[in-house]
Amino acid sequence: MREGQPSRTAQTVAFARAIESLQPREQRLFEDPYATRFLDGDGLWVLSLLRRTAYRRTVLYCIEQIGPGLLPYATARTAFIDEALATALGRGVSQVVILGAGYDTRALRTPNIETAVVYEIDHPDTQAFKRARLGADIEPLEERVRFVGIDFDRQDLGERLRSAGFRFDVPSFVIWEGVTQYIHEQAVDETLRTLAMMSRGSEVVFTYVDRALIEGTRSFPGGKRLLLAVRLFGEPFRFGLAPTETADFLRERGFTLLEDMGGDDLSARYFAPLNRTDRATDTERVALARMAETQG
Numbered sequence: 136m137r138e139g140q141p142s143r144t145a146q147t148v149a150f151a152r153a154i155e156s157l158q159p160r161e162q163r164l165f166e167d168p169y170a171t172r173f174l175d176g177d178g179l180w181v182l183s184l185l186r187r188t189a190y191r192r193t194v195l196y197c198i199e200q201i202g203p204g205l206l207p208y209a210t211a212r213t214a215f216i217d218e219a220l221a222t223a224l225g226r227g228v229s230q231v232v233i234l235g236a237g238y239d240t241r242a243l244r245t246p247n248i249e250t251a252v253v254y255e256i257d258h259p260d261t262q263a264f265k266r267a268r269l270g271a272d273i274e275p276l277e278e279r280v281r282f283v284g285i286d287f288d289r290q291d292l293g294e295r296l297r298s299a300g301f302r303f304d305v306p307s308f309v310i311w312e313g314v315t316q317y318i319h320e321q322a323v324d325e326t327l328r329t330l331a332m333m334s335r336g337s338e339v340v341f342t343y344v345d346r347a348l349i350e351g352t353r354s355f356p357g358g359k360r361l362l363l364a365v366r367l368f369g370e371p372f373r374f375g376l377a378p379t380e381t382a383d384f385l386r387e388r389g390f391t392l393l394e395d396m397g398g399d400d401l402s403a404r405y406f407a408p409l410n411r412t413d414r415a416t417d418t419e420r421v422a423l424a425r426m427a428e429t430q431g
Contacts (some may be wrong), residue, residue, distance in 0.1 A: 142261050143368040145237030148313055149173040150181075151209035152240075157185055162409050164214040166244075172268040173238040202364075203356040204398055204416025211401035211413075212342055212421040216310055219340045219423055220245060223308035226336075230307040232256065232296070234326070235314030238265055242280045243272065251308075252279055254301055256292070259284035293329045306334045311341035316349075316372045316419075317365075323374050324388065331389030333426060339390065340423045346375030348418045355418045381422060390424040 153170035155163055171182065184190040198206055220231065224247050231248065233239050236255035242248060253276075255262070262282050266273050283299045285292065293303075301307075309330055315323050330339055347353035348362070349372050355361075365371055376384060382392040396404070398415035406413040 142237055142258070142370070144313065144317075144365065144370050145261060146173055146175075146178065148209055149238040150178050151206050152213060153178075153182055154185060154206065155210045155213070157182070162411060164210060164405055164409075165217055167240055169240040169243055169269065169272065170238075172270075173265070201357075202361060202416075204414055204418070205357070205361070207402065207406065207413035208398060208415035208419055211405045211415050212312070212396075212419075214405050215396060215401065215421050215423075216312060216340050217241070217245070219338070220248075220308060220310065223338060224248060224251060226306075228306055228308045230254070230301065230305055232301070232307060232309040234292075234309060234311040235317075236265075237261060237313065238268075239310070239312070241310070242276055243269075249279060252281065252300075254281050254283055254296060254299055256283045256285050256295065258286065291329075292326055293332065296329075303332050304334050306336040308337065309333075309339040309341075311339060312421075313342055315341060315374055316344040317370050318373060320374050327385070327388040327390065331426065335426050335428070338393075338423060338425045340421065342419055342421045343381075344372055344375040344419050345417065346377050348372070349375045355416065357416070358418055361418060378420060381420075385422075385424050386427065389427050391427045393423045393425055395420060395422040 149170045152165075152167040153174065156166045156168065156170060158164075171179065174182070181194060184194050220241060223231075224245070229251050231251045232254045233241070234256050236257045239255070242253045242255070262284060266282070281299045283295050285295050297303075311326075327339075330337075345353070345355075348355055348358050362372060378395060378397065381395055385392050397420050398417040401415045401421070402413060
């Protein structure tokens with residue numbers, strides 16, 4: 136992101152959540168009543184069109200043409216992470232860390248999350264914009280949500296977490312959504328090695344870009360437009376993984392891969408049961424990993 140400005144990609148993700156929240160109740164994967172708070176004129180105008188039956192199909196078609204599969208992917212990955220978080224809270228996890236929280240609203244909309252302390256880690260400019268847009272709704276969070284500013288490329292995550300009261304000896308759940316592709320490989324490596332100091336039973340759910348998109352070794356529908364768009368936003372892709380190497384990459388850093396979902400997997404799990412034809416892109420994936428029982 137550019138200094139002094141809120142994240143454009145974080146706004147895009149909030150836009151996707153707002154669109155899903157307009158689905159008929161029996162077909163929606165989740166509802167986020169706060170997502171619209173982070174949208175400006177253009178986004179709100181598009182949402183107003185989507186609320187009108189006469190325009191909805193045309194608007195969704197245009198969105199799909201601009202970024203094939205990106206909206207379904209953002210929607211499905213949100214559902215995947217919501218489920219993983221709910222499962223962790225059901226196990227009694229008392230600490231939730233959201234790395235690169237952006238305009239994540241899970242601290243407000245997740246059932247039973249009040250039983251945990253939530254650490255939202257992100258750039259101070261993004262956090263300031265978020266807190267301003269939430270207004271009075273931020274007040275109930277003050278007792279159980281800690282906003283921790285960080286520059287992932289320059290500051291030590293472990294130190295920032297400890298300074299906010301995070302305990303590495305307590306099982307925790309970490310959400311790292313829509314971040315890894317924007318930071319350097321060294322920062323990804325250091326972050327995972329820091330998280331590997333957490334207590335046994337801790338889990339990390341994270342998203343990543345298929346490295347073939349960045350390297351240009353595989354053609355993805357809309358892939359070139361996506362790369363151009365994030366560069367124009369000032370948030371170019373810097374890091375990616377080959378899906379065949381993800382398990383080894385995590386194992387070397389102290390984690391066991393539990394699930395790794397691509398576009399087809401996400402579409403089959405979330406859209407097919409609802410008879411929805413949405414098809415998520417394969418440019419990005421979402422994975423769930425747990426602290427390895429033994430390391431070394």
